[in-house]
Amino acid sequence: MPDEKIETLVIGGGQAGLTMSHQLKQRSLPHLVLERHRIAERWRSERWDGLKFQFPNWSVRLPDFPFPHDDPDAFSDTGTIIRYIEAYAELVAPPIRCGVAVTRLAQRGGGGFIAETTDGTISAENVVVATGPYQRKVIPDVLGDHPIFQVHASDYKNPAQLPPGAVLVAGAGASGAQIAEELQHAGRRVYLSIARHRRLPRRYRGRDLIWWLADMRLDQMTPEERGSARLGPVISGAYGGRTIDFRNFAAEGMVLVGRIEAAQDGVIEIAPGLAESLVDGDLVYSTFLDTVDAYVKRRGLDLPEDPDARTTVADPPCVTTPLTRLDLAAEGITSVIWATGYGVDFGWIDVPVLDERGEAVHHNGISEVPGLYFLGLQWLSKMNSSFLSGVGDDAAVLADHIRTRR
Structure with a gap:
């Protein structure tokens, strides 16, 4: 028997997972967010000290949360973006558990999913994989x-x-x-x-x-x-x-x-x-x-x-x-x-939703397996799907889809 049951499980506590939580809360849909390390971990540990964000300040935004800045045409450093995401997390106040990794996701008999984690098993009717597009370092x-x-x-x-x-x-x-x-x-x-x-x-x-x-x-x-x-x-x-x-x-x-x-x-x-x-x-x-x-x-x-x-x-x-x-x-x-890029790492997903390259098969984030979704991937539904300014639109679509499944 699973240790815990939840209606919707969101895997990943970066901007995609936080935005998903925001949209689910606005629709009064119960859920849980799991983050294997800290909120916005990749921004913290996988960026160099002198990085400047590629988007001008005026274009940076998350749903219902404007980006504070003094110069709209300037480009922020990593620390500023991390503080912004942290502040967004305070606004959203997601039901999140940090330091918990999902090691296997499988289908449950009769529908739904079982997530095996480093802190026990969780049964969920819906799962949103919001782990981002930069998971596996590509080094020739x-x-x-x-x-x-x-x-x-x-x-x-x-x-x-x-x-x-x-x-x-x-x-x-x-x-x-x-x-x-x-x-x-x-x-x-x-x-x-x-x-x-x-x-x-x-x-x-x-x-x-x-x-x-x-x-x-x-x-x-x-x-x-x-x-x-x-x-x-x-x-x-x-x-x-x-x-x-x-x-x-x-x-x-x-x-x-x-x-x-x-x-x-x-x-x-x-x-x-x-x-x-x-x-x-x-x-x-x-x-x-x-x-x-x-x-x-x-x-x-x-x-x-x-x-x-x-x-x-x-x-x-x-x-x-x-x-x-x-x-x-x-x-x-x-x-x-x-500087040879990244690939996805969905090897822990034991559900038939991956192609021969190990990439997710979906349409606008909705997989063919009922209740399984993806968010925050590049070109999920459009060019700006992985932008800070675009992930909210995709999250809203997924939240509406999850609500119809109730």
């Missing part, structure tokens, strides 16, 4: 046990954490770009490995990227409208927030290299195609500017033109004559930061 098995300092971006804290010497940052998404720039500002010689990416403007025609996404309703784009593309935009809130062009990084001394292909005895083989990757990023960038310009003209918006945004930078020597091999010892590289 390239260098293996080669004697060099290696760390995933989620475990990187600051330049002083690394041994003296040059640094290779593998991965040029938003995190990799911001970490590489921070290390360069700290006086390190930095090598940045770049593959395919989506480069977008931080600001254009006097408005931030997030403003454009919202005003053009691109942040409401559905997974079906998006297609198979999965690359996130390369944007940054660091140093006041500015558009990233990797050629500018190179002009300041950074060495750009292509995608890491293989390695042996500390010598990395670099795949060809660095210049082509930059061109592809430029195409995404210019296409977005064209889309904005057409939108401004169509809507008759009184916004200034921005010709400087289309200024092109010449390819630096590291692009025109790219490295094909990188000898870590010869280049004085003593650290590798793997």
Whole structure:
């Protein structure tokens, strides 16, 4: 027999789990939230010290809870976001138990679910999995046990954490770009490995990227409208927030290299195609500017033109004559930061709702198994599903669905 029975169990105490609790409370639906560590744990332990949030202050919000700030166009640090989520938790006052992990979720005979936890078993009619999209660190098995300092971006804290010497940052998404720039500002010689990416403007025609996404309703784009593309935009809130062009990084001394292909005895083989990757990023960038310009003209918006945004930078020597091999010892590289992303980890879900890649199968967060839901995943129902500003809409839909099951 289960130790406890509850109508709805919410697994995860980050912004998604808190928002789900908020929506359930507003509908007077009994529930329990379980968090394996602390509220907003990943914000606390899996972010580096100098991280700046990628969203301007004016765009940060959770349901019924405005974000306090002095500068709407600034970008907040991690500590500020943590305090905001903590304050939201005080507002919501969720029925939450921290330090309790769910080790297995299975279906119960006759309907519903059994959750095995580190604090006993719980029977639930409904379960909302709100554990987030960043669960499993993806680290390519390239260098293996080669004697060099290696760390995933989620475990990187600051330049002083690394041994003296040059640094290779593998991965040029938003995190990799911001970490590489921070290390360069700290006086390190930095090598940045770049593959395919989506480069977008931080600001254009006097408005931030997030403003454009919202005003053009691109942040409401559905997974079906998006297609198979999965690359996130390369944007940054660091140093006041500015558009990233990797050629500018190179002009300041950074060495750009292509995608890491293989390695042996500390010598990395670099795949060809660095210049082509930059061109592809430029195409995404210019296409977005064209889309904005057409939108401004169509809507008759009184916004200034921005010709400087289309200024092109010449390819630096590291692009025109790219490295094909990188000898870590010869280049004085003593650290590798793997900014290579994350995968989900749903291995504890013993319910037939996962595909061959181990990812959740659902429609707008609602699985085909009655009563089992997902929240906070990227592109759950639309582009902004994993944004602080978007998770509340999805939570409201799930709460309404749960209410109909009563």
